[in-house]
Amino acid sequence: MPRPLFITLLVATPIAVFASTRNGWLAALSLALIIAANPIVRTIRKNRYFGSEQFRTLKGEVAAVVAEHNDVVNYVMEIRAGGSFELGSSSTGQHAHLASFTNTSAWNYRRDRNVAEYAAHVHNASLQVVRSASADPIKYLMKYFAVKADQDTLANVQRVADDISRLEGAVTNVEGRKEDITAKINPPAFVLKYYYDEFWRQVGGKLSPVQVPYPRYKFQYVSAGGNSGQTANIVLNTPTLEALSATLVEKIRWAKSVTGQRALMTTKLRRDIKTRDRYACVQCGISVAAEPHLLLEVDHIIPVSKGGPSLPENLQTLCWRCNRSKGAKIA
Ligand SMILES: [Zn+2]
Known part of the structure; x- marks a missing residue:
């Protein structure tokens, strides 16, 4: 039996049966909805859509746009691979990997709830420092992550800011192209909802896995017993990097440097x-x-x-x- 006929029968027969009974139309409507939501029926509808003349024609029409989209996706990955997205680090816990930690407390009162994290982007500090860092992030970032107010550091910050801005621009551009291609083909809503990845495979468009890797810094306080902890997070996004650059320039200018000016x-x-x-x-x-x-x-x-x-x-x-x-x- 051909598929379209099969689906018509599958949907129409129960509807016809129900429609003849009392409250029939209501029951028929809900039944039709249940059938349409059925995964097997959905798969059949999806395959029919991707196999349709209409879909293949539109796919042909957007082929050049898709090819350009894929070029820009490759460009995004180049920027991601070649860019610099790192800045400063904290030396607390620099040698933490050389020791092993065991909680030998007799009063094992869930003291492992807050365990200090040792990583280059995490600074372990007192509660006072954590609170001050959230009030004055640029100052504390510079102080505790060894971001020096000199020309090399400024150049470094500007380089990271430039790569992040470029990557942001390219990622946003890819998103715009994706929306444009989707609008041109305009697939049924259920295809986008349940078969998003397959839709892009069928169209021949690459999906970019790249997200902007904003450097993240953390000030962390963990009480001696591990019963409480607080953190202050700083994300080096474009506004933060611009504020950091401006602060560095102020400090370097004060030192009468040429670069700072x-x-x-x-x-x-x-x-x-x-x-x-x-x-x-x-x-x-x-x-x-x-x-x-x-x-x-x-x-x-x-x-x-x-x-x-x-x-x-x-x-x-x-x-x-x-x-x-x-x-x-x-x-
Ligand atoms: Zn050009």
């Missing part, structure tokens, strides 16, 4: 450069007006690593393709 790369400066360049790549001329999902990046003409400052005259807007090939040439 340089303008800093900020979200606002990036936006200003893109506006100045009319949201178009200065190299190949492609613009957001021509390609709505165009990924644009702000590039240092003379790279920061070669002493190029973050000043408007050393900054330019490049599309991701041009920036990628420039990066490849420099490397």
Whole structure:
């Protein structure tokens, strides 16, 4: 028996039977809903959809868009693999792995509820320090994670901030492309709900597993008996990194340093450069007006690593393709 006929019979027969009884339509409606939600029926509907002429036609129409999407997904993974997402560390527990810890307390009053965690991003401190850190995160981050107010550190912070901003831009761009492709094909809701991954496999689109790896720092207090604990968490996202850069510049400026007096790369400066360049790549001329999902990046003409400052005259807007090939040439 052909599938469509089978499904029609499967759904129609019980409905017809129920419809002839009292309160029939209500029962028929609920039965129809139950059948539609049945996993076996759902699988049949799904296979029918992916096999349909309509789906295959739309898939063909978006093929070029999907190919470009996959290119940008690869680009995201390149940024993730080549970027720097690390900064500072705490030395508490630096040698903790050399000892083993056993709770020998006779009063075993669930004292293992709060156990100090020893890791480079965790600083074990007094309750006072933990509380102060949550009130003044930048100051305490610098003090306890050895973030020094010097030029090398500032360059480091700016590099991390730049890589995070680039990755954020690329990840957001991929999300936009995904929504665009989904809207163009417009599959039934149940396909997106139950067969999301399969939908992307069928379309031929790569799903990016990359999330922005914001460096996270933690101040942790654990009482001597392990009965209580408190933590203060600091996430080095773009606003935190900008605040940290600004603080470092203030301190370096105070020390009359040349680097400290340089303008800093900020979200606002990036936006200003893109506006100045009319949201178009200065190299190949492609613009957001021509390609709505165009990924644009702000590039240092003379790279920061070669002493190029973050000043408007050393900054330019490049599309991701041009920036990628420039990066490849420099490397
Ligand atoms: Zn370009």
